[in-house]
Amino acid sequence: MDRVIIFDTTLRDGEQAAGGTLNIQEKLEIARQLEKLNVDVIEAGFPISSPGDFEAVRLIAKEIRAPIICALARALPQDVDRAWEAVKEAEHPRIHVFLSASDIHRLYQLKKSREEILQTSREMVTRAKKYTDDVEFSPMDASRTEPEYIYQIVEAVIDAGATTVNIPDTVGYAIPDEFGGLIEGIYHHVSNINRAVISVHCHNDLGLAVANSLESIRRGARQVECTINGIGERAGNASLEEIVMAIKTRKDFFNLSTGINTKQIYRTSRLVSELTGFSVQPNKAIVGANAFSHESGIHQDGVIKMPITYEIMDPRTVGIPASSLVMGKLSGRHAFKERLAELGYGLSEEDLSRAFAAFKELADKKREVTDRDIESLIAEEQRTVSEVYHLDRLQVSCGDRGIPTAAVRLIAPDGQVLADAALGTGPVDAVCKAINRLVGVPNVLTEFSIKSVTEGIDAIGEVLIRIESEGITYTGRGADTDIIVASAKAYTNALNRLLAAKR
Ligand code: KIV
Ligand code: ZN
Helix, strand or coil: CCECEEEECCCCCHHHCCCCCCCHHHHHHHHHHHHHHCCCEEEEECHHHCHHHHHHHHHHHHHCCCCEEEEEEECCHHHHHHHHHHHCCCCCEEEEEEEECCHHHHHHHHCCCHHHHHHHHHHHHHHHHHHCCCEEEEEECHHHCCHHHHHHHHHHHHHHCCCEEEEEECCCCCCHHHHHHHHHHHHHHCCCHHHCEEEEEEECCCCCHHHHHHHHHHCCCCEEEEEHHHCCCCCCECEHHHHHHHHHHCHHHHCCECCCCHHHHHHHHHHHHHHHCCCCCCCCCCCCCCCCCCCCHHHHHHHHHCHHHCCCCCHHHHCCCCCCCCECCCCCHHHHHHHHHHCCCCCCHHHHHHHHHHHHHHHHHCCCECHHHHHHHHHHHHHCCCCCCEEEEEEEECCCCCCCEEEEEEECCCCCEEEEEEECCCHHHHHHHHHHHHHCCCCEEEEEEEEECCCCCCCCEEEEEEEEECCEEEEEEEEECCHHHHHHHHHHHHHHHHHHHHC
16 A cells, blocks of 8 residues: 555644644534535544534534544444444544553553453454444553553454554554564554555654654554644644655655645644644744745755755645735725635635625735735634624724723623723723623633734734633634734633633
């Protein structure tokens, strides 16, 4: 097999990143984009973990037809049954069962013997197999487990019917040569290995997740589990875009391929960043803002003469538009629609009309509207679609002698117009207090950050706010040329997400 199966776990392991919670609509939107990216498998969630997760997996399974839709389950009967309930309407359903294998997890967490682990693994794969032919099994913390015991587990679960066996480096402890050796060892020591695909799932605690994944496929693994932008628990998971582009760019070395439509990579990265609230660092490989920009004169000279001198990939292959076209208030609806298509957006006529109206409003305030402005504007429009409370009016007064004061008007879910005012230590504090008086949900603001979308004094400001309520973090974002309005939008957005989750 010279094709590597790309298993995307952005919606499951990626969403486990602290503060990255997504609501059901956002998960669906990401799943639609993952289908356009042409991933082979979407791990849509962990259905037993919450009713919201169950519903998200169920809806994704119903709507997204091309990829395999996978649901995660602990090795417990109720987990396996719930996973099946969530994915049973999928065109291609998969159940993914996991159970810890390492002595560290067995002795300190599970308090189970090796024999018990083997037995439960077999039983739960058999249970999943009654529902679907496509069953994956993961011996958790495999990289800290004695290889001989891993071979035993792999053999047992394949006998029980597992069609994919995933080897996780759960805590990001492995070193490429050693991890690759484990994969090679599985091929040499597991007699029924030709009946299953070997997969790898690497975490990035030592910054080696991509290196470990690539070494594993070099040594025989044919499924890689990864996330967009490498988001995930702690330091994250292996980054999908880095693995895919390494395989593509170094085909001479790997002699392998994937089914990924690489032109959708940039759009997918932007969407995941917008919806999770996790910015992409500028120097991030493949999708960072500086990944294809050349600063030194010698490099610029080379790239002008022949891009291959300093560019190992053509930015267009990952969907970065060839040029950043500047639009303005004279640009018409048709040109706007064309630009959106080039940026990878396919909006309905209704959404296009709303986006175009917002674009015209922005073009009146800002002389030049760039691609980044358009992306920010579309994200802002999308945030307003599933609002509970809508920010209608805002008025703030502040200054070095004044008392910061905010007056806010919100439209409530029943259409009622609510207004109130508050004083604060600064304008943002006053805005948040006024909104709190109207919404009345206890919460603590844990993070506030602001950045400008482009250069220039007239730039759009993007605000990210995280709030905490009952131990759960909710992220809100807002964008506006007025940063206090952007802050009010971000705070309302965070509260809306909190309220939607509570409902
Ligand atoms: O990191 C891990 O071990 C996991 C498993 C559930 C596959 O995420
Ligand atoms: Zn993981």
